[in-house]
Amino acid sequence: MARTARAAAVAMLDGVLGEGLLLSQCEAALTGLSPADRARAQRLTAQVLRHVEPTDRLLKPFLRKAPPLTVLNTLRLATVELVLGEAAHGVVNEAVNIVLHHRRHGALSGLVNAVLRRVAENPSFGKQPPQRLPFWLRKPLVDAWGKPAVTLMEAVQAAPAPVDLTLRPGRDVGIEGAEALPTGSLRLAPGVQVSALPGYATGDWWVQDAAAALAVPLLAPQAGERVLDLCAAPGGKTLQLAAAGAQVTALDVNESRMTRLRDNLARTGLVAEVVVADALDWQPEAPFDAILLDAPCSATGTIRRHPDLPFVKDGTELEALVTLQAALIDRALGWLKPGGRLVFCTCSLLPEEGEAQLAAALARHPGLRVDDTLPPGADPAWRAPAGGLRLRPDYWADRGGMDGFFMARLAR
Structure with a gap:
């Protein structure tokens, strides 16, 4: 058969x-x-x-x-x-x-x-509540954000995620049925055949969740600046940086995931230096004007797009991830020019990988501060209490939500 x-x-x-x-x-x-x-x-x-x-x-x-x-x-x-x-x-x-x-x-x-x-x-789930997150994740999220917020996150995660596109600056793309989001992304219905959309072959846009797309505007790269995209694969942020006119170095340890980044650079015609190396061993030839660190994390903010994660992960990897994130922050800060800036972000809903990580970095590095400028279109309600942005799936719930992220712009 x-x-x-x-x-x-x-x-x-x-x-x-x-x-x-x-x-x-x-x-x-x-x-x-x-x-x-x-x-x-x-x-x-x-x-x-x-x-x-x-x-x-x-x-x-x-x-x-x-x-x-x-x-x-x-x-x-x-x-x-x-x-x-x-x-x-x-x-x-x-x-x-x-x-x-x-x-x-x-x-x-x-x-x-x-x-x-x-x-x-009688093919119906009736009035059953949506699927709950596993206990190891649900409890700390309820403690951090409250039960109503977590219940709404679960409702959002029960539906297929919409498809978000990041537009290349200056390109006019007419895609039927697309919703222009306040932050500049375009949102399409789930399940759309991406490669059949106008502008795909000409590299006018790329698929990138609207929350993930905010990290580069938060960094605010300028044309001609030397910018490092640290832990770059699969490359959406690299494309944003290159499209802004920055001289981009995209670094990641995973060769197979960097293949997708190279493919996207080729499709869009954008340029970046691609380096496959371990950031804990690699050393740049010269310091950078700005660094974007999208650090390895639990990925708990991406469950709406990766519904397998609650069944595969159990939280045991969290301690090692938090240690790695701190090491990457420290290393990245050493590669900045005087007056340079760093955006640290994780696609996690857990404060240990966001708010607490930021607090620890500020304590380790006297003189480091949070630049609390919001990226264009960001809702002031998303501002984290101690600085940075806290993004959650229950935001824009009526539009299909967004990935969970923490991101903060740091400067000395």
Whole structure:
């Protein structure tokens, strides 16, 4: 039986929920699929991961005990499709076939058929709350931002994220249905085929979440300045810096992720010096006017676009990340010209990787201060109490939210 998009989605769910793999590590399941089916499989997998908890509650009355994981993931996938309005006949038949042709679980195809026919009689999550974040993450977020804010974050994360575009300065792009955001990004509906949009081939824009796109305006690069994009991959900020006319050095330790950065530079015709090296070992030939440090972090602010993260991470990596962030801040400050500026940012919702990291840096470096200038279009309500910007998924909730970020501009 040839693998279908649904069968690939089940295999990817097995990888995330059974083996603790990130979705990016499950792409072998997509082998042999057409581009359209690959995209569909990825979309289906993400939909299920956003609704595992409510789906399991819906299935529970029809299951005397939990079936094997592949069978359960097949049921989850089919249930989510039924709730989203897919025709019951095709959904149920393919789910039955996926299990029927499984090398170990074929005998459970009858169970799948019976359960899904019951679900199809009332395919709704009803008034169930959205999927909750895992305890290790939810508790510190509630402590930091309050329960209502976290509940709204969870509601935003239950829906596919819209697609945000950063426009190249001076380019006039007419994209039907695009919403111009106050910060200058364009927002499109989820699932749009990016490569088919006007301006793609000519490099008039690139995909970049609206929150992530604020770091470069906060740094305010000037034409001709020497600017370092530290931990640069996959390169959205590098493109912004280069488009502003800066002389950009883009540095990252990950060769494979830098391939995407090079591809984007080629598509847009923008120029940057690309360096693959460990920032803790590398040394520049001369100091920089400005540095953008988008430091490695827990990525807890990106769950709306990466719904696999709550199932794969458990917070145990946080201590090492905080230590690395501090080391990178210290190293970057040593590479600045006198009077230079540094923007430190992390796509994290946890204060340890944002507000607390800033406080620790200020304590370690006498004379360092926060430049509290806001980037154009930023809401003053996003200003963090001790300086910098605190961005959260519940902001712009009626528009689809934004990634969670902390960012601060530092100067001596």
